[in-house]
Amino acid sequence: MSTFEQRRTRHALRAGLVGTAGFVALSAFVGAVGLAGGAADLGDEITARLPFNSPVLAGLLLAAIIGAPTAATTVLALRADPIDSMVGVCSGAVLMGWGMVQPFVIGRFCWWQPIFGLLGMTVCLLAYLLRRA
Numbered sequence: 001m002s003t004f005e006q007r008r009t010r011h012a013l014r015a016g017l018v019g020t021a022g023f024v025a026l027s028a029f030v031g032a033v034g035l036a037g038g039a040a041d042l043g044d045e046i047t048a049r050l051p052f053n054s055p056v057l058a059g060l061l062l063a064a065i066i067g068a069p070t071a072a073t074t075v076l077a078l079r080a081d082p083i084d085s086m087v088g089v090c091s092g093a094v095l096m097g098w099g100m101v102q103p104f105v106i107g108r109f110c111w112w113q114p115i116f117g118l119l120g121m122t123v124c125l126l127a128y129l130l131r132r133a
Contacts, residue, residue: 006133013130014077017088020122021073024095027116028067035059046106069094073123077130088127095120 034040036059042050050058069091076084099117103109 010130010133013126013133014080014084017077017084017123017126017130018074020119020126021070021077021088021091024116024119024123025067025070025074028062028070032059032063032067035062042106046108049106051105066095066098070123073127085127085131088130089124092120092123092125092127095123 031040035042035055038055040055042055047053047055051061069087073084073088073091076087096117099113099120102113
């Protein structure tokens with residue numbers, strides 16, 4: 001592969017990583033604000049299953065565990081930082097883990113859980129391919 005093709009491939013992978021991780025980060029922060037601010041009412045049954053029955057704590061955990069790592073991936077990929085792929089693989093893996101554990105914590109399966117699981121796999125794959133490119 002020529003140097004131009006390598007740069008083009010890396011640019012495309014990095015753009016995909018920025019877009020995907022950025023979408024997840026934005027969604028996580030919006031969800032966290034909604035939970036903490038009371039705009040996202042989960043109902044009494046699900047709220048009772050949250051840690052300490054607290055939507056505020058759930059929002060903070062969402063922002064810290066999902067929002068912060070995916071935002072870091074986005075910023076690092078935008079800057080073409082050498083560690084962007086490693087952080088991306090980790091943040092994607094955390095997102096997949098969150099999606100697998102969350103139904104057991106809240107006791108309910110939601111349509112968006114597999115979607116964010118796929119987004120986590122996408123972040124992992126893009127970051128891995130970027131590392132190999």
